[in-house]
Amino acid sequence: MTGRLVTILLVTAIALTGSLLVARARSVHLPGNHQGYEPVQPIAYSHRLHAGDLQVPCLYCHSNAERGRYAGVPPASVCMNCHRFVTAPLGAILAEDEAAAREKRPRRAIVSAELRKLYDALALDVALRPDPARTPQPIAWTRVHNLPDFVYFDHRPHVAAGVTCQTCHGPVETMERVRQVGDLSMGWCVNCHRDAARDGIGGRAVQPSIDCSTCHY
């Protein structure tokens, strides 16, 4: 009797473990593969809003991708090109306008909590004037796409060849918080280089190299 019970228990345990493993298998990666990495950022910046709804081109902010090895995170001064004027969501500003009109008072400056962090980084006061008492501090964003140290990746030739940003980074314009979509493995890179050598990019023939020293030196 007890033997039977033990058997049942064991079978159940194995089945349960197995089903759990199968369920989690998708999120189990080889060491070094951080596919799906989606860290919380110091400012809840939304690519869905900026790149998706507002259709700001990727290269407006990540302009270094055309000129340098790194696409880079834009300096805070680039944000200020728009956020000098846009200090809060439109809804909040309209609501304040309405409230001010209703209460017959001058409208107050509305600054969203997330943008306040940007202005703090730039050491700006409430009226967005430089605050001499503070020094600007850069924002330490968390890197999502990390390549190992033995790989040298350069954005320039990819941008020049017409590879879209989404090819490697996924549909960033739909992401509230940026997530690593590709696995950034060597096979992933090399497959794309092979496909592009065969099919071209956007109808144009390209010569992507699959030499080791293209990326490893």
Add this chain to the structure above:
Amino acid sequence: MANTYWKSLEARDRHPGRVPDNEAEHVQDADREPSRRDFLRLAGFSAAAIGTSCSRAPVKHAVPLVVQPEGFVPGATASYATTCQGCAAGCGLLVTSRDGRPTKVEGLPEHPLSAGGTCALAQASLAGLYDNRRFRRPSIEGRDATWAEADAQLTGRFDAIRKAGGAVRVLTPTVHSPTLRQEIEGFLATFADGVHVEYDALSASAALDAHLVTHGLRALPRYRFDRADVVAGLDADFLGTWVAPVEYASAYARRRAVGSGHAPMWHAQVESRVTITGGKADRRIAVAPDEIPALVFDLLAAIEGRGTAGGDVAMLAERLLAARGRALVIAGSQDLDTQIRCNRINAALGAYGATLDLDRPSYQRRGDDRAVRRLLDEAAAGQVAALVVWRANPFFDLPDASALARVPLLVSLAERPDETTAAAHAICPDHHPFESWGDSGPVAGLLGTCQPLVRPLGETRGVIETLAAWRGRPAAAHDLVRERWRAGVWPRQQEGTDFERFWSGSVQRGFITLDAASAPAPASSAPSRVPSAPARESAAALPAPSVERPRPEPGALTLVLYNKTSMPGGEHAWNPLLQELPDPVSKVVWDNYAAVSPAIAARQGLATGDLVRVETEGGALTLPVLVQPGQHERTVAVALGYGGLVTERFRDLGRHWFRSRPTVGEQGRVGVNAAPLLRWREGRLEREVAGVRLVRANGRRELACTQEYHSLAVPAHLVPAGTPPRPIVQEISRDALMRPDGAAHGPSHEMADLWPEDHPATGHRWGMAIDLDACTGCGACVVACQVENNVPVVGLDEVRRNREMHWLRIDRYYTEDDDGLHMAHQPMLCQHCGHAPCETVCPTLATVHSAEGLNQQVYNRCVGTRYCANNCPFKARRFNWFAYPHGEGTETLGLNPGVTVRTRGVMEKCTMCVHRIQEGKIAAKSAGTRVGDGDIRTACQQSCPTRAITFGDLNDPSSAVARLSHDRRGYVLLEELNVQPSVTYLKIVRQGAPTSGETGAAEGSGHHG
């Protein structure tokens, strides 16, 4: 018949003409068996290492700038022009900076003196910027201070001296920066008795004094090797150490180049020890050091048509006279009479105005030994109230400098601790040259700018600002230099009317040239109450030239104290890159030694590494012996600059492996200081000491030499039947080269091929051509490669075990013929073989061929079997036996972020600067163009003063490298193996006896360097 080349006396005698073919790549010492205790220790360490090795991937941050300056691209490189301050030669530099920190020094191609070349010293100068052991702030009496405190204290002391009328001296090496001279003179003018004393560790004092006697100007002429058909060097190592080697080597190589359009230069070198200059000469005459004055005496007599000289002197005189107006005689002697005779020889040959330019003199050497001697005497007599020392270390490299310790106020402006700062009352550290504004005026009519490349890493202050503060006019160096240029340079230029444009254009270009007629000497360019010490002199104060023939002492040994090309002096001895750069002649690293001739070694039963005492009247040194072929029998040569306090930092350098030997010697320092043996004679520092004795001492010190291994040879059983093996170093006579039918190649071998032609390079095919005729062996490329590719310094013990990591080495070969000893320098690097033997033996495919003809090494695939290194016929691969250190603290900032830092257990080798190739290709692709010839330059190529290295695309028929690889001088190494190297060597050209057509050819006087 071509000469036979050999690397060492042992190789020549034991294996005439060839090297042993069973030489292992990595030599293991037989007595280095690990003990049981060693085994347990290592096993325990390995277990601990495994236990702690796994950890989570760290979270990385991307921190953008708050405001990104326009034009700034993170991670991209930018180059800034500046002037090298490693020595007083004033070469132009282009410093590559990335994200606000300089990572590589290159030559400035447009510079009129250096023409894009650099020396090893310039290449290694970045190590000084990031050096952890620099002074970070001023100190007074050993206590750290702020600049305000230091200035307050010192100005108080200086004020007291002004009131008391005390004597103040500023001791520096040669200063040709107009702004710095102005500040020094301005500072000294505030005292009743202020004198600027200049001294050079490698002094040309006698040559300067001789020109004062003969031409009334205490300056060196500009030596125009680019206009000389016959050059006679008399103990002047002008390609290695003498005055401005990069400038001279560049002009020398251009003048000697085959196909340069004019008659080839013929060069004779008379010398006692062996230098790279002598090794390059067409005719090398070995004489004892004390015979040179007599030889110059006889040569002058022969040239002036009196006297009956024979032998070498007559031959030299005949050659020189045949090239009247195109001849040049250079003496390195510190004997005034000899230098005056040398000037008279040059005058008789019509050299002044032709190959010697005194209208545009050189200020690259200004040091006056007699002023230094006077300073020592004044200090000993207690007459000096204050001494300010900048970039000089008199307590180390002057004999009897102890008198200076009696000066009541000794202020040092040194960058790092040395013997002088140890004695100084106050230390006010100077910036590194790459942290400060400045200027230079190495020759008349040429002014260079120096600009900062990085914000100062410590609380140091530029010497210009320090002196300005002490004279009561504090200002920023940038403003001082600009004002000096506005007042002194701007009125003399013809470039425009806008000073701002002129100034920014000059800074951007790095130099400006001025009309020589409007170029006064820097000393007199600003009216000053205080003339500098040399200007006070007149020729009358110098002793009258002797008319008697100097007498050599036959039989007596003479000690020659010299500076190495690889480690040019004590002020650079802290630099590990230079300490580990093999001496171009002996190939010894991390030591100085007593070089003796094979004859003396045989007579006294000495072998390389035996300790000897070199006894002179002024003291004795115990040093290891180095048997140096080609050295004159009566000469013992010892390098200066070793044994300094700065080398104590190397106490812990290298691996503390079992039975390892520390990099420093028994005194805790690298080498032995030979400066106490220097001798004062007639107010000049004599580098030759006659009447020395060599006494065998007990014991040995094995020298770390990089040349007795890494021998190249075709194994006997692989040599194709019926043909002799091709020599590694090949030469061709100029006559054979000039003959239209001259066969550059010998009979071709029957080539066996083990590999199919399965990897055609259809796009680019990168290759290199190395001109052995141009290479002087200076070593700039070795250090350039090391800095560019993050190659570590391993220390003496590892080099002794043949584990130095240099990707590019320079093999030195000797040969002897009727014209004396010759040297061949063969830069040896991965040959990127088309059929690479290393690739076939790698079990993990870590070394494979690229579609562009490169032999790639993939570090993260390599598991360290070392099969590839064993199979490499060129011995060009290097293995990381340990995780060699790459510095700590700020030192890691100097690493090139564009190249992987390799770890333990990984094979590495020359990549042909594949990161530069990638950068060039990407830049061309982004610009929508193709990579042009010369767009991509390897680090070694860029640094070479003689343009011996050419890199490019072999598949581009118009490229320079494709042309050179089919040159009649071209050959590949170990052709019998048919590994199809991508590197072509160009044969050395030997000049035979002159033919009338050659020396008689007219020379265009309009040729400029």
